[in-house]
Amino acid sequence: MREREQLLRDIGMADFVLTELALFLDTHPQDRRALEYFNHYNRIKIQMEKEFSQKYFPLNLRLTDCGKEWRWGEAPLPWEGECA
Amino acid sequence: MHEHFKDNDCDKFPVAMAYVPWQEFNGMYDDLEKAYCAGTIFPELDKPFTGRRCVS
Numbered sequence: 001m002r003e004r005e006q007l008l009r010d011i012g013m014a015d016f017v018l019t020e021l022a023l024f025l026d027t028h029p030q031d032r033r034a035l036e037y038f039n040h041y042n043r044i045k046i047q048m049e050k051e052f053s054q055k056y057f058p059l060n061l062r063l064t065d066c067g068k069e070w071r072w073g074e075a076p077l078p079w080e081g082e083c084a
Numbered sequence: 085m086h087e088h089f090k091d092n093d094c095d096k097f098p099v100a101m102a103y104v105p106w107q108e109f110n111g112m113y114d115d116l117e118k119a120y121c122a123g124t125i126f127p128e129l130d131k132p133f134t135g136r137r138c139v140s
Contacts, residue, residue, distance in 0.1 A: 013116045020125045024109065034109045 007052050011059070014045035 021038040028034060049063055057074040058064040064072045097103060112126060113119035122130045 013120045016120055017112075017116060017125050020112075020119075024107070024126075028107075028109065031109045033111075037112060 004052075004056050007048060007055075011045060011048050011052060014041050014048065017041045018045060 018038060018041055021034055021041070024034050025031065025038060049059055053059055053063040053065070057076075058071055059075075061072060064070075094103075107126070107128070110128075113122070113130075116125075119125040122132070124130050
């Protein structure tokens with residue numbers, strides 16, 4: 001459980017960084033360095049999301065790779081006491 | 085618009101108008117945990133409320 005929580009937290013942190021950079025880029029669309037940071041963390045977040053979805057359960061429908069069975073319902077439900 | 089806000093003799097600006105200095109990108113926190121808890125990735129925007137004085 002520990003590792004799953006840590007990976008989910010890392011995804012959340014990467015998402016936070018991307019939101020911050022997006023807010024900055026909204027007013028500074030030409031800023032090269034901010035753009036590079038955004039692309040860098042975007043790749044990391046996508047990679048972590050894929051890893052999480054394969055190892056545990058898909059975080060959203062877009063990440064659901066329907067191999068042999070439908071895994072979308074595997075995520076613990078929010079009212080089941082442990083939200084993801 | 086950027087140049088106009090760069091010079092800082094304030095008497096040239098009309099009164100009762102708010103002016104925010106233009107933010108330049110000079111890096112972000114490497115430690116994402118620290119940024120996450122601070123609520124910003126930009127050190128220059130990390131101004132925790134200390135209950136008494138303003139953090140510069």
